[in-house]
Amino acid sequence: MGLKPRHMLALALLVFALFLPGRASLPPFDRDEPRYMEATAQMLRSGNFVDVRFQDKPRYLQPAGIYWLEAVAVKASGVRRLNLTWPYRIPSLLAVVAVVVLTVRTGTVLFGVPAGLLAGGFLATSVLLTAEGRMATIDSMLLLTVMLVECALLRAFVDREHKRPTSVLTALTYWGAIGCGLMLKGPVILIPAFGTPLALAAVERRVAWWSRLRPAWGWLIAIAIVLPWCIAIGVVSHGQFFANAVGTNFLGKVASGQQAHGLPPGYHLGVFAIAFWPGSLFAVAALPAIVNRRMLAPVRFLLCWIVPHWLVFEAIATKLPHYVLPTYPAIAILTGACIATLPSTRFRPASLWGRGLLGAYGLVWLAVGLALSAAGPVLLWRLEHVVSAPALIATGGSLPLILIAAWLFWRQHIREAAWSVMAAAVVIYTGLFVGVLPKLETLWLSPRVAALVDDYRLCPATTVASASYSEPSLVFLVGQDTKLVNAVEAAAFLAHDPSCGLALVDRRDEAAFMGSLAQRSLRPIEYGRVQGLNYSTGRHLDLGLYGLTPP
Known part of the structure; x- marks a missing residue:
C-alpha cells in the first residue's frame, strides 16, 4: 500500500516544522545570502525588476528568477521593513519541503514505502540541505527545478518500461522546469536535464524514449519562460549581462577556481562524509549493493542522474559543497532502497x-x-x-x-x-x-552595528561609512547607501557630511582615520563600540562608531 494524500500532507508539515527553526531568529549569513536579500530589497524600492543591483553596482551573475521569488515572498508577507530576514527565506523553505516530499514519493513508487521514507529522512537531515534550506539563496529553488526535471524524466522512463503512453503534462513539467531553472541559474539546469538522458543513452544505446517528452516543441516552453527577460536585460545592460554571467561567472568557474574556491577533483567525495551526514555512512555501505543491482531499471536511472552531474562538478575548477546537492535525492533514494529491500548481512x-x-x-x-x-x-x-x-x-x-x-x-x-x-x-x-x-553574538557583528547606528542616528537619512568592515550583511541591515571605504575616505565622508554622517572604524585603522580628521581640524566623537569575530575573514574586530563634535 502506498502513501495517501493525507500522509503526504502530514509529511510536508513535518518537514516544514523541521526547517522552520532559525528562519526568523538568525541574521543574514555572509556573504552570499545578504547580497540576494539586499538586491531584492533594492528591486522592491526601485520597482526595477529587470536590472538586478547591489548598491549602485549591477549584479550580473545569474538571471532574476530568485530575486522575483523573494520579492513576491516579501510583498506577500506584508512586512514594511525590508531588512527583516525571514520573508526572503520563504521560497527556500517551500522549495525544501517540496523536494523532500517528491523524494519520498519517488522512492515509494520505485521501491516501496519504507525505502521512500528512509530516502526522505536521509535527505531532510543531511547537513548540506539543512544549511542551504535555511538561506535565501538560489540552491534550494534550483534543487526543486532539478527534482521536477528528474521526476519528469523518470516518468517517461518508467512509461517506456511498462509500454504505456507518456502524458503531455509530463512533457510540460520537464520543459517548464528547465525554463525555471534557466531563470534561476542559467545553463546549470541543462547539466542534469540533458546529462541524465545522455548517460542513459550511452548505457542503453537507445534514445527513442526521450521523444515521449515532446522535444520537437517542448523546448519552446523553456525558451518562452526565459527569453522575455533575456531580451530586456540585454537591452538594459547593452549585452554586459551575458558577458559577465556566461563568460565570467559560468565559464570562468570551469576554467579557474573563482573566489579562492579552486580545488582538485575528489573534493566533493572528500566532503561527502560531512555534507550528507548522517546518511553518508549508509550510502557508502550500500555502494556495493548498488553496483551489483545497477542493471535494474530504477537503479540504472538513478545512477545516470548522479554520475554525470557529479563528474562535471568534480572536473570544473571552482568547487563548493552545494554544487552536487542536486544528486542528493537520488543518493538518498538508492540508499533507502538498499536498506529497505536487502538483508542487513549485505552491508x-x-x-x-x-x-x-x-x-x-x-x-x-x-x-x-x-x-x-x-x-x-x-x-x-x-x-x-x-x-x-x-x-x-x-x-x-x-x-x-x-x-x-x-x-x-x-x-x-x-x-x-x-x-x-x-x-x-x-x-x-x-x-x-x-x-x-x-x-552567538560574537559572530553576529552586523546586527549589533545596526542596533548601535539606530541608537545614535543623527538624521533620518544618516549614512554610515564603514572603513574596516565591508560584509554585505552590513549593507542589508544598515542601509543601501552604506559606504564601504577605507579609513581616509571615511574621514573625508564625515568632513563632507558633518551633521548626519557616521563612520565605522576598527581599532587597527583608527590612527589613519584620526590623522586624516586632524589634518582637517575636525574632532571626532565616539558613540560606542562593537567587538566580535568576522567569521568570513577570521579577523577579530573592535569597531568604533564615530561622528563629528559639533563646532
Whole structure:
C-alpha cells in the first residue's frame, strides 16, 4: 500500500516544522545570502525588476528568477521593513519541503514505502540541505527545478518500461522546469536535464524514449519562460549581462577556481562524509549493493542522474559543497532502497580490506556526529563564555542516539541505526538553530552595528561609512547607501557630511582615520563600540562608531 494524500500532507508539515527553526531568529549569513536579500530589497524600492543591483553596482551573475521569488515572498508577507530576514527565506523553505516530499514519493513508487521514507529522512537531515534550506539563496529553488526535471524524466522512463503512453503534462513539467531553472541559474539546469538522458543513452544505446517528452516543441516552453527577460536585460545592460554571467561567472568557474574556491577533483567525495551526514555512512555501505543491482531499471536511472552531474562538478575548477546537492535525492533514494529491500548481512563487506575501509569511514562518520552533537555547548562557551541549558539538553539527547546508532550499525541492525541517527540529527539541528546560533553574538557583528547606528542616528537619512568592515550583511541591515571605504575616505565622508554622517572604524585603522580628521581640524566623537569575530575573514574586530563634535 502506498502513501495517501493525507500522509503526504502530514509529511510536508513535518518537514516544514523541521526547517522552520532559525528562519526568523538568525541574521543574514555572509556573504552570499545578504547580497540576494539586499538586491531584492533594492528591486522592491526601485520597482526595477529587470536590472538586478547591489548598491549602485549591477549584479550580473545569474538571471532574476530568485530575486522575483523573494520579492513576491516579501510583498506577500506584508512586512514594511525590508531588512527583516525571514520573508526572503520563504521560497527556500517551500522549495525544501517540496523536494523532500517528491523524494519520498519517488522512492515509494520505485521501491516501496519504507525505502521512500528512509530516502526522505536521509535527505531532510543531511547537513548540506539543512544549511542551504535555511538561506535565501538560489540552491534550494534550483534543487526543486532539478527534482521536477528528474521526476519528469523518470516518468517517461518508467512509461517506456511498462509500454504505456507518456502524458503531455509530463512533457510540460520537464520543459517548464528547465525554463525555471534557466531563470534561476542559467545553463546549470541543462547539466542534469540533458546529462541524465545522455548517460542513459550511452548505457542503453537507445534514445527513442526521450521523444515521449515532446522535444520537437517542448523546448519552446523553456525558451518562452526565459527569453522575455533575456531580451530586456540585454537591452538594459547593452549585452554586459551575458558577458559577465556566461563568460565570467559560468565559464570562468570551469576554467579557474573563482573566489579562492579552486580545488582538485575528489573534493566533493572528500566532503561527502560531512555534507550528507548522517546518511553518508549508509550510502557508502550500500555502494556495493548498488553496483551489483545497477542493471535494474530504477537503479540504472538513478545512477545516470548522479554520475554525470557529479563528474562535471568534480572536473570544473571552482568547487563548493552545494554544487552536487542536486544528486542528493537520488543518493538518498538508492540508499533507502538498499536498506529497505536487502538483508542487513549485505552491508558487511566480504573482504577484510573492505571491512577495514568501511570501519575507517565509520570512525570518520562517528567523529562528525560527535562534533555536531557537542558543537552547541562548545561554541557558546568558547565564544560567549556561557553555559546554556538548552544546548546541553540537545547534546544530552543526541549523543546517546548517535552512539546507539553506531552500535546498531556494527551489529548489522541497519534500518534501526538509520532511524536512530536521523532522530539524533533532528535534535542537534533543533538545538543549534533554536538555542545556540541566535545567541552567538560574537559572530553576529552586523546586527549589533545596526542596533548601535539606530541608537545614535543623527538624521533620518544618516549614512554610515564603514572603513574596516565591508560584509554585505552590513549593507542589508544598515542601509543601501552604506559606504564601504577605507579609513581616509571615511574621514573625508564625515568632513563632507558633518551633521548626519557616521563612520565605522576598527581599532587597527583608527590612527589613519584620526590623522586624516586632524589634518582637517575636525574632532571626532565616539558613540560606542562593537567587538566580535568576522567569521568570513577570521579577523577579530573592535569597531568604533564615530561622528563629528559639533563646532
